[in-house]
Amino acid sequence: MDSLSTGRVADVLARLHRDAEAADRQLIEAYSSQGATQEQMIGQILEQEAKDLKALYGGLAGNFLNVTPEFGRFCYIAARACKATHIVEFGTSMGISTIYLAAALRDNGGGTLIGTELEPAKAARARENLEAAGLDDLAEVRVGDARETLKQVDGGLDLVLLDGAFSLYLDVLKLLEPRLKTGALIVGENAFEQASGYIQYVRDPRNGYLSQPMAQDPGRGNELTVVTR
Numbered sequence: 001m002d003s004l005s006t007g008r009v010a011d012v013l014a015r016l017h018r019d020a021e022a023a024d025r026q027l028i029e030a031y032s033s034q035g036a037t038q039e040q041m042i043g044q045i046l047e048q049e050a051k052d053l054k055a056l057y058g059g060l061a062g063n064f065l066n067v068t069p070e071f072g073r074f075c076y077i078a079a080r081a082c083k084a085t086h087i088v089e090f091g092t093s094m095g096i097s098t099i100y101l102a103a104a105l106r107d108n109g110g111g112t113l114i115g116t117e118l119e120p121a122k123a124a125r126a127r128e129n130l131e132a133a134g135l136d137d138l139a140e141v142r143v144g145d146a147r148e149t150l151k152q153v154d155g156g157l158d159l160v161l162l163d164g165a166f167s168l169y170l171d172v173l174k175l176l177e178p179r180l181k182t183g184a185l186i187v188g189e190n191a192f193e194q195a196s197g198y199i200q201y202v203r204d205p206r207n208g209y210l211s212q213p214m215a216q217d218p219g220r221g222n223e224l225t226v227v228t229r
């Protein structure tokens, strides 16, 4: 049996998805009531990130902004399929995606996950949630800007999840690039074409990747990339 279907991990994830829905409801309603197109919303977020990224995410410190259960399961399946033992996650928040990925490490027989989160209070909650799920021995959550916290990462990465500030995906990828194994998977959530040049970079095969949008949740910027070099 896998850890997602039953037991402690399944219970903690069910509780966290409920908590997340309650905590983020107002924010989601506020965005949808603006009547803005998705393009406009992405544009607004990118503008805010460019102006003051720390203030933007500081203002969202009480929000989960989490992956959906379907996307979380996709991350688990991807990590199981490539028998991942070394994972990095950009954008840990309260640890929901971290739990899906750490559960895959556990079911793969062990490994290490490095997560990174700008907001100290969120990182602390992520650690508590990992502990509640019995996965804290597999995951380290680094506090601070990923452009600093991910400078020291060992090689041999099997999988990277990019789910932080939209405008930083290319910077974070470039930082991790020398540590990626051939065949490693990079899962991008909210990897939008108008942000950072990330999509253009990974879709150019000359850069050593093969990449395409995922069919899941179209419009949410889900991109699956494999390292081909």
Ligand SMILES: C[S@@+](CC[C@H](N)C(=O)[O-])C[C@H]1O[C@@H](n2cnc3c(N)ncnc32)[C@H](O)[C@@H]1O
Residues within 6 Å of the ligand: 057, 064, 065, 066, 067, 090, 091, 092, 093, 094, 095, 096, 097, 098, 116, 117, 118, 119, 122, 144, 145, 146, 147, 163, 164, 165, 168
């Ligand atoms: C979309 S949420 C991540 C959700 C999480 N992956 C989950 O499924 O529960 C993005 C997170 O990235 C964090 N973040 C934004 N910019 C960051 C940066 N430069 N370094 C580290 N974390 C950052 C934000 O504080 C926010 O909590």
